[in-house]
Amino acid sequence: MMPTKRHESVGGWMSGGGRDSDVVISSRVRLARNVAGHRFVNRASAEERRELADKLAEAATHLEAAPHMEYFDLTALDDTDRALLVERHLISREHADAEGPRGVAVGADETISIMVNEEDHLRMQVLHGGFELDDAWALMSRIDDEMEQHVPYAFESEYGYLTACPTNIGTGLRVSAMLHLPALAMTRELQRVFNAAAKIDFIVRGLYGEGTQGHGDFFQLSNQKTLGRSEEEVLDNLRVVIPQIVRYERKVRDAMVKEHPRQVADRIGRAYGILCNARMISSEEALHLLSQVRLGVNLGVIHGMDLTAANRLFILTRPAHLQKIEGRDLESNERDMVRADFLRKSLAGARMSPSDSANE
Amino acid sequence: MMPTKRHESVGGWMSGGGRDSDVVISSRVRLARNVAGHRFVNRASAEERRELADKLAEAATHLEAAPHMEYFDLTALDDTDRALLVERHLISREHADAEGPRGVAVGADETISIMVNEEDHLRMQVLHGGFELDDAWALMSRIDDEMEQHVPYAFESEYGYLTACPTNIGTGLRVSAMLHLPALAMTRELQRVFNAAAKIDFIVRGLYGEGTQGHGDFFQLSNQKTLGRSEEEVLDNLRVVIPQIVRYERKVRDAMVKEHPRQVADRIGRAYGILCNARMISSEEALHLLSQVRLGVNLGVIHGMDLTAANRLFILTRPAHLQKIEGRDLESNERDMVRADFLRKSLAGARMSPSDSANE
Numbered sequence: 001m002m003p004t005k006r007h008e009s010v011g012g013w014m015s016g017g018g019r020d021s022d023v024v025i026s027s028r029v030r031l032a033r034n035v036a037g038h039r040f041v042n043r044a045s046a047e048e049r050r051e052l053a054d055k056l057a058e059a060a061t062h063l064e065a066a067p068h069m070e071y072f073d074l075t076a077l078d079d080t081d082r083a084l085l086v087e088r089h090l091i092s093r094e095h096a097d098a099e100g101p102r103g104v105a106v107g108a109d110e111t112i113s114i115m116v117n118e119e120d121h122l123r124m125q126v127l128h129g130g131f132e133l134d135d136a137w138a139l140m141s142r143i144d145d146e147m148e149q150h151v152p153y154a155f156e157s158e159y160g161y162l163t164a165c166p167t168n169i170g171t172g173l174r175v176s177a178m179l180h181l182p183a184l185a186m187t188r189e190l191q192r193v194f195n196a197a198a199k200i201d202f203i204v205r206g207l208y209g210e211g212t213q214g215h216g217d218f219f220q221l222s223n224q225k226t227l228g229r230s231e232e233e234v235l236d237n238l239r240v241v242i243p244q245i246v247r248y249e250r251k252v253r254d255a256m257v258k259e260h261p262r263q264v265a266d267r268i269g270r271a272y273g274i275l276c277n278a279r280m281i282s283s284e285e286a287l288h289l290l291s292q293v294r295l296g297v298n299l300g301v302i303h304g305m306d307l308t309a310a311n312r313l314f315i316l317t318r319p320a321h322l323q324k325i326e327g328r329d330l331e332s333n334e335r336d337m338v339r340a341d342f343l344r345k346s347l348a349g350a351r352m353s354p355s356d357s358a359n360e
Numbered sequence: 361m362m363p364t365k366r367h368e369s370v371g372g373w374m375s376g377g378g379r380d381s382d383v384v385i386s387s388r389v390r391l392a393r394n395v396a397g398h399r400f401v402n403r404a405s406a407e408e409r410r411e412l413a414d415k416l417a418e419a420a421t422h423l424e425a426a427p428h429m430e431y432f433d434l435t436a437l438d439d440t441d442r443a444l445l446v447e448r449h450l451i452s453r454e455h456a457d458a459e460g461p462r463g464v465a466v467g468a469d470e471t472i473s474i475m476v477n478e479e480d481h482l483r484m485q486v487l488h489g490g491f492e493l494d495d496a497w498a499l500m501s502r503i504d505d506e507m508e509q510h511v512p513y514a515f516e517s518e519y520g521y522l523t524a525c526p527t528n529i530g531t532g533l534r535v536s537a538m539l540h541l542p543a544l545a546m547t548r549e550l551q552r553v554f555n556a557a558a559k560i561d562f563i564v565r566g567l568y569g570e571g572t573q574g575h576g577d578f579f580q581l582s583n584q585k586t587l588g589r590s591e592e593e594v595l596d597n598l599r600v601v602i603p604q605i606v607r608y609e610r611k612v613r614d615a616m617v618k619e620h621p622r623q624v625a626d627r628i629g630r631a632y633g634i635l636c637n638a639r640m641i642s643s644e645e646a647l648h649l650l651s652q653v654r655l656g657v658n659l660g661v662i663h664g665m666d667l668t669a670a671n672r673l674f675i676l677t678r679p680a681h682l683q684k685i686e687g688r689d690l691e692s693n694e695r696d697m698v699r700a701d702f703l704r705k706s707l708a709g710a711r712m713s714p715s716d717s718a719n720e
Contacts, residue, residue, distance in 0.1 A: 262639050262640055262697055263639075263640065265639040266638055266639035266640045266700070269637035269638055269639055270633075270634050270637060270638050272633075272637055273630075273632075273633030273634050273635075273636055273637030273638070274630050274633050274634065275633075276633055276637075277629035277630060277632055277633030277636075277712055278626055278629055278630050278633070279622050279623075279625045279626035279629055279716055279717065280622055280623065280626045337622055337716065340626070340716075341716055352637055356639055356697065356700075356701055357639065
């Protein structure tokens with residue numbers, strides 16, 4: 001069973017600000033590892049996976065670098081609780097939907113999560129708010145080193161770390177940043193960001209990873225190559241390109257406010273007005289409107305609310321969270337009602353600036 | 361010059377409620393008359409029209425049935441003031457845009473207007489709020505009788521009253537009702553209304569008469585035939601068909617609230633939310649959204665505002681009114697800003713019901 005109240009708050013990575021949090025929602029580092037002497041998850045028997053899960057759960061909850069980890073056996077959770085973990089970015093959708101012995105160890109503030117028997121035996125993640133890649137990587141490295149003392153990793157000197165899918169072989173490292181780019185999206189300048197990302201072999205995805213589209217101006221930038229590139233090279237690339245994108249987004253926000261202050265306030269005002277008064281609202285529409293509200297908070301057009309409060313609503317209005325809040329399963333149209341009611345209540349303290357424009 | 365403050369209020373026909381004002385915005389009776397022994401306006405010389413204008417202005421401002429009439433020489437008004445009179449339904453757009461000696465006499469509360477040298481020498485109108493056709497017709501008849509004592513009408517026993525255009529010949533009577541039909545429009549049941557109207561030779565037009573479309577769920581129902589049909593026949597037809605439409609609209613409103621209370625509150629809430637927070641809003645969008653707000657007031661979903669206040673906003677947010685309020689000519693995009701600001705201020709006292717649905 002999930003701790004009952006988990007759905008009422010969000011992870012530490014979202015509550016804290018972090019650097020450049022006006023544009024960078026979060027920084028994430030993930031390592032794929034497999035245990036030497038064991039078959040990959042897709043080849044292992046249920047018994048072998050069960051043994052591995054027990055062993056890795058034990059290890060993951062006894063790391064000095066990651067105190068107070070709690071292990072959830074996914075086979076013991078219901079669909080809603082598993083979906084809740086997906087919405088909190090603690091497990092992948094594939095991990096939620098898979099079968100057989102598997103689980104996840106989660107840190108108290110949800111900065112750390114260690115998936116067991118996902119595609120690989122171990123998928124370890126550190127998630128920080130804002131642009132905090134170095135801190136995330138430092139913590140990830142300590143966890144990785146310590147974990148290796150518990151279980152020997154499958155490693156070959158020619159390739160590096162061995163993984164179930166060739167796309168992760170080598171470093172097993174996936175570094176990503178979740179970006180909020182409303183100004184670039186509005187002015188149709190995103191292609192330049194995608195091009196800059198492609199140049200360093202990074203790709204751009206939506207809010208919930210692979211296969212999802214960029215919704216509500218949120219984009220996940222992550223490296224594609226894990227082979228033939230050192231961890232430091234990958235990190236260095238991000239260290240260069242993320243600040244460029246941040247500057248670019250800010251520049252366009254400033255220009256928009258300067259050149260079209262009315263239009264900016266209008267767009268934000270309409271989003272705020274709908275969120276405060278709608279009685280039914282889909283997940284996708286909420287994302288779009290909340291993106292404008294988050295921008296409004298950043299530009300000072302919306303008062304009585306901070307970026308953290310705006311961030312929280314992205315997570316808390318997802319389907320599984322709404323069902324936990326409501327305490328029961330909800331049909332899609334019921335969720336739209338509960339979502340609207342929750343948003344109205346949540347935005348009760350926020351208010352539009354009385355100014356007519358965004359620059360006053 | 362127009363009395364300076366006219367643009368800040370609306371006519372008595374709109375301030376008062378009148379019967380069935382949840383559905384019937386206003387009832388209007390109009391008579392077309394020409395003075396015997398004079399050529400029609402389109403044939404008369406400028407001098408003849410000038411003489412007629414003086415004579416008719418004098419008559420129109422000395423009627424016992426219509427005290428305190430004020431005469432405006434349209435050639436002495438600027439474009440904005442003429443447009444203001446159009447927006448207040450006191451003159452036709454054609455009368456505003458025409459050339460040469462012409463004018464309008466207007467009663468203190470704007471219930472009565474008498475256009476001079478429009479298409480006919482006289483176009484006399486009585487406008488009442490709600491479904492008040494009998495009162496409007498009684499007043500119109502008194503004015504007509506009294507006017508005939510001042511000027512002899514062009515009349516032939518075979519045809520009746522002679523008019524410049526054959527479509528008005530006979531009674532010269534045009535009776536119309538302005539209807540607010542959001543529920544019928546939403547449920548696409550309007551065709552049945554149009555069919556019912558066509559059966560009694562009535563036609564349906566938009567808010568500003570001929571050539572305009574039904575916008576924001578407002579429809580003007582008026583008789584087509586003036587020949588071969590007595591005044592009483594035409595009035596009787598409306599006396600029958602309007603209450604039918606009113607009952608039908610109410611029935612559909614009730615059904616909507618009963619069957620889809622959330623959707624109704626959602627639609628009204630969104631309209632209200634946008635009106636209260638937008639920073640730019642077009643005339644057409646305002647009409648659509650205000651239609652929902654008016655429905656919301658009627659259904660008790662919006663508090664702190666009455667139907668009269670909702671009605672006022674339809675007139676006061678029209679282009680000429682906004683320019684008078686602002687005290688200067690405005691480009692279209694400037695008007696959109698002023699309109700949004702005016703609507704925000706005007707709706708400050710209104711609020712959505714805290715209920716989630718329309719039936720609670």
